[in-house]
Amino acid sequence: MAGEFQFKSRRNKKTYLTEQEIWKIINQFFANGHFTTTYKYGLMKALIENLYNVDNRLVLTFDQVYFSFAKIYWNLVIHHDLNQLNTSNRQAGIQKELKEFQLMHGVPNKVVFDHLPSNLQLQLVERTKKVGARYVVGALYGDMEGSIYEFDKRTEYIKFNSSMYIFLQKYRQIVTHLTNYHLAKFLEKHNDKNKLEDVLLKVENILKRESLHAFYNILWKYETKECFYCGKVLSDKRIATHVDHFIPWSYIQSDNMWNLVLSCQSCNTKKSNKLAKSLYLEKMFVRNENLKLTAVHNDFNYYSERKLEALYEYAGMNGYVENWSP
Structure with missing residues (x-):
């Protein structure tokens, strides 16, 4: 045309x-x-x-x-x-x-x-x-x-x-x-x-963020100091505490506060490119409701539970297996 x-x-x-x-x-x-x-x-x-x-x-x-x-x-x-x-x-x-x-x-x-x-x-x-x-x-x-x-x-x-x-x-x-x-x-x-x-x-990898450090600082300030997945108390040493994409980055290919959690090194490594079990989706809903009230961030302007749920479902349709847990 x-x-x-x-x-x-x-x-x-x-x-x-x-x-x-x-x-x-x-x-x-x-x-x-x-x-x-x-x-x-x-x-x-x-x-x-x-x-x-x-x-x-x-x-x-x-x-x-x-x-x-x-x-x-x-x-x-x-x-x-x-x-x-x-x-x-x-x-x-x-x-x-x-x-x-x-x-x-x-x-x-x-x-x-x-x-x-x-x-x-x-x-x-x-x-x-x-x-x-x-x-x-x-x-x-x-x-x-x-x-x-x-x-x-x-x-x-x-x-x-x-x-x-x-x-x-x-x-x-x-x-x-x-x-x-x-x-x-x-x-x-x-x-x-x-x-x-x-x-x-x-x-x-052209859109991949070089560092998630800015997100880490916000999450560390407002989140409980526990691994989102296994509940282990997190170290204040940056190298031992990771920022994980709840929906894998390889699928969503963007960094959004509502999709990022703090995790221990072990869980982040083992989860890798997998989709966590659906019980963690429910946990994400609660976490995000709390976080958007305390950590004012532009990423939450367009966030909704339905949007995250749809993303989770579509990730499953795209081959991401919904069965990972620690």
């Missing part, structure tokens, strides 16, 4: 879609992915990361989406030095913006997004939002046949099609792997071989 990127706003062209119809749209998107840049893959990754940050109308703000988008591209362009355009002698618009920003603020090469000061992160989001809002939101909308979301550039929102939203939760793992694979394939084709070591691994 050429020219969709030019529109200021667009509505969903079809409100109800079957899974078969959505798979057809998704497959066509990847099959026809002869893109000039990686932008559409980057936006898809940003949307997937923010699936659980929607409000009760399935709305995301541009600020939410482009925070993830900025992080993706900073880490690809500055940290990994990967070209985002299918022409070797030119730079994609986002590359140019990031390189200029890096030079302006004297940021060394290889610095990851999470190590930037918060004021620079926010400035970076504003710059990438201008590029993304101008070209990418409408382009992805068009490639998805007007069925993934509706958007308005003036009020800066994206609203998921409810059928697509349910689909992306249910098949999150598959769609994430497809997006990562095709993004890595693009990068392999348009970058020098000396930059391509473990490129798929780089893409898969």
Whole structure:
């Protein structure tokens, strides 16, 4: 759908879609992915990361989406030095913006997004939002046949099609792997071989937080000093007390306060990539109700028990076995 990127706003062209119809749209998107840049893959990754940050109308703000988008591209362009355009002698618009920003603020090469000061992160989001809002939101909308979301550039929102939203939760793992694979394939084709070591691994971990220390500080301050899983009294030595993703990070691929708990080293290691038994889900409901009253944190703005329960159920559908306990 050429020219969709030019529109200021667009509505969903079809409100109800079957899974078969959505798979057809998704497959066509990847099959026809002869893109000039990686932008559409980057936006898809940003949307997937923010699936659980929607409000009760399935709305995301541009600020939410482009925070993830900025992080993706900073880490690809500055940290990994990967070209985002299918022409070797030119730079994609986002590359140019990031390189200029890096030079302006004297940021060394290889610095990851999470190590930037918060004021620079926010400035970076504003710059990438201008590029993304101008070209990418409408382009992805068009490639998805007007069925993934509706958007308005003036009020800066994206609203998921409810059928697509349910689909992306249910098949999150598959769609994430497809997006990562095709993004890595693009990068392999348009970058020098000396930059391509473990490129798929780089893409898969591009949104992973470098450190959970900030979350640890909040949890340690407001939580009981016991392992969430086995009840063992936790050590105040940071190396012995871990922050664990209740729903495994490999599925949710984002860090949210309502999904993080303190655990002992043994439980965190043994649980690893597994889903804890459902009795711990009930415990999480209680923990989160208490925590959101004491630890004021933006992550709880879009939290609900139903959202966490759905995430737990969809993780099970995606192959995460619901049987781990200490």
